[in-house]
Amino acid sequence: MPAIPHDYAERVYAGVLGKLIGVYLGRPFEGWTYERIMQELGPINYYVNERRDVALRSHHLVVTDDDVSGTFAFPRALEDNGFPKHLTSEQIGHAWLNYIVEERAILWWGGIGNSTEHTAYLRLKAGIPAPQSGSIALNGKTVAEQIGAQIFIDGWAMVSPGNPEQAAYLAEQAGRVSHDGESVHAAKLLAAMEAQAFVERDVQKLLDVGLSFVPKDALIRRVVEDVREWHAGDNGRDWERTRALIAGRYGYDKFAGNCHVVPNHALIILATLYGETSFQDAMRIANTAGWDTDCNAGNVGCLFGIRTGLAGIDTGPDFRTPVADRMYISTADGGGAISDAVIEAQSLIKAGHALAGRPAPAAVKNGARFNFEFPGSLQGFHALGGSPARLHEASLRNVAGHSKSGSRSLAIDLRRLAPGRVARVASPTFFDKEVFTMPTYQLIACPTLYSGQTVECRLESDRGSGKVTVRPFASVYDARDELRQIHGDQQELAAGSEVLLSWRIPETGGYPIFEIGVEIATDDPLGADGTIYLDTLTWRGAPDTILARPDDNLSAMWKHAWVNNASQFQTRWEGLRVTNGDGIGFIAQGTRDWKDYRVASEVTPLLADAWGLAARVQGRERYYALMFDRAGRGRVRLVKRLHDETILASDRFDWELDHSYELALQLRGNEIEACIGDRKIFAVRDTEGLPLTGGAVGLIVDTGSLATQSVRISPL
Incomplete structure (x- = not known):
């Protein structure tokens, strides 16, 4: 097992920053051609988000973006599964189902057969596990070979310092959730390069390492070899000439689909070679060259951040101050959405140590x-x-x-x-x-x-x-x-x-x-x-507060503080009414810092197959819940959901529609107590697999509606 480099932590932080800078640089003109960029913007040397001649006409710099959300959300599958040595594609597929809110979070929701990730999500939702969910056999070559597997790989590399084998393995497992073929080859190559960049700076050697994980007959291998040859032919002096050669042989017009991986991978290799040791030159080339600019610049930015460190990023224009480390990670685990480069770097560093079999680093400043x-x-x-x-x-x-x-x-x-x-x-x-x-x-x-x-x-x-x-x-x-x-x-x-x-x-x-x-x-x-x-x-710790509608629907921001994973979330009547048309839906609010607490609510089932109160919610498929269903004349259960459901306790309970029930869950460590009114109905200790140690509170309904005036949280 490779040793953890002495400067590992700072290089991870630089890689995260490089990813953010690249994405935020390239986002305003994503999808533009080189010709349009040169005509309307000129060479991209700095952020252009405030310029009014960009297509999106948006002044935002820090934005919600799939490149950022997916890159930092999906590696949470490592901790969720106890940092296994061989995390599987199926387990990462479970992370998709847990962290993605359909039609709302992380992905471009372009429809089946149009958006590769949307297609894969629908496969997973239908019960088709990864890697079948992203396979060419199921989805066809065009859908399966778009860019997505490549854009999400950086996290897998940053938990694998000096270990390209591990990075390539994780990138393949993750990539095959949604993609196949050349897309996965590109993801493995780039992940291996980034992992090796912790211990090797020479670009040609990094490319050799990356290619060692690509089949001899893969088109991606030929792309890399061609770009290397063109680069050598002009002694690394004319990237525009090589870009034109790439467009002629590997341009968008040569491949089907919306955003094929091959043209964009070629531009990543272009920026990597011609950028040499300059983060700024690499950013300029990756963004000015066009096509999927935020994706390409994000990958290049991470690679060069790892290679050149903070010193490399800080040489030249100040890319960092306008970003101020900020990022949004839009997922069903809403407490982790408002984040920054330090928080996410620390999470990846912890995972990197765990996978290397090393003790977790000491908590920074307690x-x-x-x-x-x-x-x-x-x-x-x-x-x-x-x-x-x-x-x-x-x-x-x-x-x-x-x-x-x-x-x-x-x-x-x-x-x-x-x-x-x-x-x-x-x-x-x-x-x-x-x-x-x-x-x-x-x-x-x-x-x-x-x-x-x-x-x-x-x-x-x-x-x-x-x-x-x-x-x-x-x-x-x-x-x-x-x-x-x-x-x-x-x-x-x-x-x-x-x-x-x-x-x-x-x-x-x-x-x-x-x-x-x-x-x-x-x-x-x-x-x-x-x-x-x-x-x-x-x-730290859980709050002492009441989550309720604060006024007569004069305001809206309080409602947006809830993760909405339901068909409807209404506030006109009782205060909080949750409706889901088919299957399980919920609203949730809170963070994983909420560990030991009591949550209580008076809940009315209006019409539902099942309904309940949840605690330590960590997404769509990770929570404890006190659930009521119609088995027999009625039943109440204390359940733990980690993709699959485990019943921790169960009893008969003859509940009725339109009747209010005072529910409470109390959690201290792995001990859980559940009450209905003044009656304690369950007291259990969770010893089943990995416990849920912290998370949000929520209201759950299965095919129907429930209502409440408020949810109360109290620390223990």
Whole structure:
């Protein structure tokens, strides 16, 4: 087993950043030809999302995108299955069914026979397991050989540092969920290259490693050999000439389907060869060359991020600050949707150690959510400025030092903060209303922070900052879906001192929290200069709150805080009414940080084959639930679902439609108690396979409707 490289963690973070930068660079002109890009935009040297001559006419930089969501959601199958040495295609197919909400999450929902991934999802939903779900035998060559297997491979490579065999194996298992043939060959080749890039920088040697996993007669092999030959023929000086040769021999017009893997794989090899050791050159070539620009640049960005590290990304234009590490991962596990490059890198690093048989790395800064330990990391933090006029816009830098348990911190440069004004820095905990204008891909997300949770924040000041006051704040949506600020207690922070802020988030009345941060002010007539350092900001545990309709349908953002995996989610009548036309549907809210808690709700079945209350929900097919069905004269069961359902306890219960039932589930470790009214009906210890250790709360209905006024969560 290859050793874990000493700089593994930082190189994973660089790979994640490279993926994000590439996707965000290429997204605004995805699908354009080289000729159109050159005519309307010119060479792509930087982000063009704010330019008004792009086809999407969208100013968004950080967007929901299948390249990002799929890349970072599907490797969760590793942890979900206990980090097996040989994760199977069927297990990854189960992850698809768990994390994807049909017609809403991750994929382009273009229809069967048109969207390869949509086709594969429908196969999985119909009970056809992977790898049959993505096979040429079932779906045909055209559908099976599009680009999708390649665009999702980066996570499998980043958990396999210096182990191309493992990366190629995982990429093949994952790719065959939805694809086959040349698409899978391309995925294996690229995954092997990325894994080997942790220990090898030479591009030609990386290509040799990648080709060792490709059959001798594969078209992908011939593509790579041709591009290498053309590159050698001009001594690596004229990428436009080689691009034209690629278009002539392997262009879109030579292959059926919407987005075939072969033309785009050729452009990845083009950018890899001609980019040499420059992240910036590789990005320019991959994006300017056209076709599926966000996919191609995302793969190239990850490869070059791993190869060249953070130093390579930071040489040239500042690609990082506008991104600020932010990403959206739109899945049925909505608590993981509002994420960042540090959080996802840490997850991949943990998986990489587990697969290598190594102990998990120590939690960074005692597991703080925002820790800033990677050089340059911002973790979504930005300085608020502009309106209202009393806001003073500070500037942010990631710097060495000023940390109690780590090595880095976030420097907040006050830049002459005047009395009567405040500086605010914050990071999102939910999404803003602008996401509804993002094209193509829907965002499904839950807030990450709730009432009743305690936020802790450590700050230092330098010796020249002067006396300031600091306090935590959060922005919360209101009845008109506008943001209002709530604050914790104010504390003084003298020059050269430190402070630990602790704030229990008050009840917000059901309205979601959009962002969390720190507010800085001064009453010194001369103002305050210097720097304040944010070491950590974090929270843990389950909330103490009531999830309910907060007003008479004046607002909408609170409703979007629920993962909606049902035919209908209505709020006109009782408050929460969930309807599913065929099979199991649910709404859920919360995060995997919610571990030990009690959830309670008074639920009314209006018409249903089965219905119930769920806890520790981790997607569509991972949860505990107290379920009622019509077996005999009626039955109640405590079930655990990990794709398949396990009955932990069962009893007769003669329930009726249109009657309300007070239900509660209490979970502490692997001990679960279930109550109906004041009666404890089940008390079990889950010893069946892998327990579910944390997750959201939910309401489940099978072919029918249920209703409730609210769902209450209490920590234990």
